[in-house]
Amino acid sequence: MNTQPQNKPATILVTGGSGYIGSHTIVSLIEAGHSVVSIDNLSKSTGRLNDGIAQITGHDVDFHEIDASDEDALNALFSQYSFDAVIHFAAYKAIDESTKKPLDYYDNNLGSLTTLCRVMRAHDVSQLIFSSSATVYGDQNTACVETMDIQPAMSPYGWTKIFCEQILRDLSASDPDFWNITLLRYFNPVGNHPSGLIGEDSPDVPANLVPYITKVAIGELESLTVFGDSYDTVDGTCVRDYIHVTDLAEGHIAALTQADPGIHTYNLSSGRGTTVLQAIKGFESATGQTVTYTIGHKRDGDTPYSCGSAKKAEQELGWKAQRTFTEAMRDQWKWQQNQ
Numbered sequence: 001m002n003t004q005p006q007n008k009p010a011t012i013l014v015t016g017g018s019g020y021i022g023s024h025t026i027v028s029l030i031e032a033g034h035s036v037v038s039i040d041n042l043s044k045s046t047g048r049l050n051d052g053i054a055q056i057t058g059h060d061v062d063f064h065e066i067d068a069s070d071e072d073a074l075n076a077l078f079s080q081y082s083f084d085a086v087i088h089f090a091a092y093k094a095i096d097e098s099t100k101k102p103l104d105y106y107d108n109n110l111g112s113l114t115t116l117c118r119v120m121r122a123h124d125v126s127q128l129i130f131s132s133s134a135t136v137y138g139d140q141n142t143a144c145v146e147t148m149d150i151q152p153a154m155s156p157y158g159w160t161k162i163f164c165e166q167i168l169r170d171l172s173a174s175d176p177d178f179w180n181i182t183l184l185r186y187f188n189p190v191g192n193h194p195s196g197l198i199g200e201d202s203p204d205v206p207a208n209l210v211p212y213i214t215k216v217a218i219g220e221l222e223s224l225t226v227f228g229d230s231y232d233t234v235d236g237t238c239v240r241d242y243i244h245v246t247d248l249a250e251g252h253i254a255a256l257t258q259a260d261p262g263i264h265t266y267n268l269s270s271g272r273g274t275t276v277l278q279a280i281k282g283f284e285s286a287t288g289q290t291v292t293y294t295i296g297h298k299r300d301g302d303t304p305y306s307c308g309s310a311k312k313a314e315q316e317l318g319w320k321a322q323r324t325f326t327e328a329m330r331d332q333w334k335w336q337q338n339q
Contacts, residue, residue, distance in 0.1 A: 016089030094207035098157035155301030191328030199335030228298035269308035
């Protein structure tokens with residue numbers, strides 16, 4: 001069992017490695033000197049980000065088209081490599097889609113986690129970094145901290161994150177001297193690598209605000225719908241804590257240094273709240289583009305306010321978000337222009 005902190009070169013398995021956050025984290029891992037093996041079933045991405053990673057880092061991605069729910073394929077992979085840690089991104093993430101396809105979300109998000117953990121234990125790999133979400137905090141009107149109680153979810157997607165966190169707490173309690181599990185609760189990732197070579201690469205219509213903004217700005221989509229303007233916020237639109245995806249990726253590198261067995265929970269956030277309308281104006285100011293939008297009905301599963309404190313991550317992991325919203329918008333636009 002590997003119990004040393006991963007501040008030395010290590011071999012890391014990244015599930016969902018062809019996705020938006022996964023690809024940026026692989027770049028940060030390689031730049032930190034780690035060896036990376038990436039798996040993805042390509043259901044929500046095309047795999048072309050592997051080429052961008054190679055251009056940025058000078059290293060080809062060791063990629064395997066594997067579903068994280070495929071126990072036989074995972075066992076074969078773990079027999080081929082000696083992994084020091086696993087970073088688990090492989091999950092569906094669209095809140096609105098989850099309300100329409102709840103069974104798909106429960107099957108994929110819970111099934112991939114339980115299968116992965118079973119295989120990790122069989123191959124004596126104890127360190128897991130789990131991609132969680134601020135949705136576990138529910139509807140709060142203040143900055144979220146890790147000591148807050150988990151709240152009932154607003155969507156099936158949110159419930160999958162709550163259930164996955166509970167699975168991992170139960171797993172850790174069942175074998176406390178073995179498991180070293182870190183739950184990273186993301187707020188709202190935005191931006192892309194400043195090279196413009198990797199970004200959000202879903203074949204679907206974007207479910208998140210900023211990728212949708214850029215597709216409207218470039219003319220690929222006609223107009224953006226702002227879902228509701230009657231929330232109890234400064235301009236009536238939802239408030240979110242936007243964090244540059246490269247800062248988020250670097251948070252995973254910091255989490256690898258957590259060497260103690262048990263469950264460790266950290267927010268990864270900027271600590272700044274931005275409304276939907278402020279985000280649109282911020283993008284326009286950063287890029288000089290105009291975004292056409294209309295006001296629509298509130299969307300199922302949305303919470304009015306979501307903002308977090310990352311002081312614990314700063315104190316214990318030495319991590320803090322460094323990049324501004326303006327930088328994120330410029331990097332987002334550069335990726336979109338390269339498409």
